[in-house]
Amino acid sequence: MEHKMPLANNHISVDCVVVGFDGERLRVLLIRRIGEDSGEVFHDMKLPGSLIYMDEDLDGAAMRVLNELTGFKNVNLMQFKAFGSRDRTKNPKDVRWLERAEKAKVERIVTIAYLSLVKIDRALNKNLDNFQAEWVPLDEVKDLAFDHNLIIEEAMKYIRQYVEFNPSCLFDLLPRKFTALQLRVLYEVLYGKQIDVRNFHKKIMMMDYVIPMDEFQQGVSHRAARYYRFDKKIYNKTRR
Amino acid sequence: MEHKMPLANNHISVDCVVVGFDGERLRVLLIRRIGEDSGEVFHDMKLPGSLIYMDEDLDGAAMRVLNELTGFKNVNLMQFKAFGSRDRTKNPKDVRWLERAEKAKVERIVTIAYLSLVKIDRALNKNLDNFQAEWVPLDEVKDLAFDHNLIIEEAMKYIRQYVEFNPSCLFDLLPRKFTALQLRVLYEVLYGKQIDVRNFHKKIMMMDYVIPMDEFQQGVSHRAARYYRFDKKIYNKTRR
DNA sequence: ATGGATATTGTATTTGCTATGATATGTATC
DNA sequence: GATACATATCATAGCAAATACAATATCCAT
Numbered sequence: 139m140e141h142k143m144p145l146a147n148n149h150i151s152v153d154c155v156v157v158g159f160d161g162e163r164l165r166v167l168l169i170r171r172i173g174e175d176s177g178e179v180f181h182d183m184k185l186p187g188s189l190i191y192m193d194e195d196l197d198g199a200a201m202r203v204l205n206e207l208t209g210f211k212n213v214n215l216m217q218f219k220a221f222g223s224r225d226r227t228k229n230p231k232d233v234r235w236l237e238r239a240e241k242a243k244v245e246r247i248v249t250i251a252y253l254s255l256v257k258i259d260r261a262l263n264k265n266l267d268n269f270q271a272e273w274v275p276l277d278e279v280k281d282l283a284f285d286h287n288l289i290i291e292e293a294m295k296y297i298r299q300y301v302e303f304n305p306s307c308l309f310d311l312l313p314r315k316f317t318a319l320q321l322r323v324l325y326e327v328l329y330g331k332q333i334d335v336r337n338f339h340k341k342i343m344m345m346d347y348v349i350p351m352d353e354f355q356q357g358v359s360h361r362a363a364r365y366y367r368f369d370k371k372i373y374n375k376t377r378r
Numbered sequence: 379m380e381h382k383m384p385l386a387n388n389h390i391s392v393d394c395v396v397v398g399f400d401g402e403r404l405r406v407l408l409i410r411r412i413g414e415d416s417g418e419v420f421h422d423m424k425l426p427g428s429l430i431y432m433d434e435d436l437d438g439a440a441m442r443v444l445n446e447l448t449g450f451k452n453v454n455l456m457q458f459k460a461f462g463s464r465d466r467t468k469n470p471k472d473v474r475w476l477e478r479a480e481k482a483k484v485e486r487i488v489t490i491a492y493l494s495l496v497k498i499d500r501a502l503n504k505n506l507d508n509f510q511a512e513w514v515p516l517d518e519v520k521d522l523a524f525d526h527n528l529i530i531e532e533a534m535k536y537i538r539q540y541v542e543f544n545p546s547c548l549f550d551l552l553p554r555k556f557t558a559l560q561l562r563v564l565y566e567v568l569y570g571k572q573i574d575v576r577n578f579h580k581k582i583m584m585m586d587y588v589i590p591m592d593e594f595q596q597g598v599s600h601r602a603a604r605y606y607r608f609d610k611k612i613y614n615k616t617r618r
Numbered sequence: 619a620t621g622g623a624t625a626t627t628g629t630a631t632t633t634g635c636t637a638t639g640a641t642a643t644g645t646a647t648c
Numbered sequence: 649g650a651t652a653c654a655t656a657t658c659a660t661a662g663c664a665a666a667t668a669c670a671a672t673a674t675c676c677a678t
Contacts, residue, residue, distance in 0.1 A: 192486070358676080576638080577636065
């Protein structure tokens with residue numbers, strides 16, 4: 139968390155739950171943290187986040203964090219919940235780490251949590267290493283700093299609701315060219331249940347904003363699947 | 379905003395959008411505010427809200443505000459969005475009022491907004507007068523303090539989404555005994571469009587958690603409508 | 619040419635939503 | 649008491665969307 143020391147408001151932070159999809163599972167972007175607890179060095183992980191600066195609004199702070207981390211601009215960032223329980227900073231481990239990082243006394247911090255759905259393939263080759271960041275499969279996430287496990291749980295609940303309201307966000311998770319299988323597995327992972335292949339195919343055929351391309355998979359040892367793409371303009375016309 | 383001066387965190391507040399339904403329109407609970415601006419006394423309105431105390435978490439603070447105001451306990455309070463724009467406190471009128479009320483210097487305040495759907499009939503005869511509170515029809519809400527108009531707008535967007543996900547919240551707005559007409563008008567007001575009477579009737583007949591009672595309207599100058607009631611137990615069984 | 623693997627397609631059934639017509643029951647009026 | 653009027657309640661048909669279920673097509677490797 140290096141920056142040129144703008145004045146920080148040490149009561150309010152933002153945390154970003156950045157979610158990606160690798161074709162099989164959902165992954166969340168986490169940052170490695172090295173700290174010290176009663177003389178022992180420990181390693182664990184946390185969500186990307188930061189105290190907000192005095193001259194910065196919430197959305198701006200979230201954008202900044204995400205940008206510093208992935209280099210992305212213009213990513214769809216959704217505020218989904220504030221976390222302000224008093225025992226967020228219950229663990230002395232977390233408090234000591236934070237006070238060293240921020241060089242200031244901290245008490246209870248309210249954090250505003252943001253959710254972002256991104257394409258792993260684009261993010262993968264950016265500054266991730268510089269930031270000690272890693273795409274961790276959701277079911278392999280261990281104990282995180284602060285209440286970040288809780289924040290991720292709430293983020294997942296939020297996604298499931300949000301998808302129904304705005305299905306286009308699914309395509310933020312997929313590559314620009316994707317197969318019907320990828321899209322189906324994404325649905326299955328999100329809803330936690332199997333979907334009939336044939337009915338699903340019929341369904342995406344009726345979505346006029348999912349465009350079949352003339353391109354097919356290469357070098358697979360079975361019948362090659364067609365690629366599809368998502369057309370945002372058509373989507374906006376038909377939905378709004 | 380009288381209280382016995384627990385230590386307040388003057389960076390974070392909660393505001394409650396308390397919504398009721400009078401049978402025709404939605405109403406929101408607002409508090410009268412009297413302030414002074416360049417020598418002139420002004421009257422306007424604001425959402426019920428408060429800075430949070432140091433030993434209080436967000437949900438707790440929202441509960442406290444709502445309880446002080448209406449006497450309610452165990453009301454369903456939903457956090458729906460945080461507002462942290464820097465120009466929330468752009469208007470000097472608001473800043474001066476707040477600094478007098480809180481007896482402390484304030485800068486930017488991030489507020490966590492909560493939504494609550496309640497029965498007007500229960501709330502009506504409580505402490506509303508003591509708190510200078512009033513049920514204002516949504517379409518008659520004037521310019522409010524801070525960004526409270528924006529907060530109400532966002533609250534309404536949130537309700538529309540939330541209803542689809544959890545229709546049971548509609549019954550929080552209705553009296554325990556209600557007619558099919560009341561329920562239908564509530565839908566119409568929320569979605570802003572007319573619903574066919576006959577199809578709507580069929581629809582609520584298929585909801586096994588809407589129970590027809592043996593009681594009918596009294597003293598109306600037309601065929602008396604049947605009363606219905608909402609059964610939460612049955613609802614929870616069928617939905618979850 | 620054959621087998622293994624995955625992709626793609628068709629048909630019948632059920633269920634839900636929409637549109638519209640007809641009947642029932644209360645009060646007020648003549 | 650007969651009639652008009654207003655609202656509540658019940659009924660039916662058509663269309664569209666969701667579900668259940670099985671066969672065929674295409675690519676690669678041998």
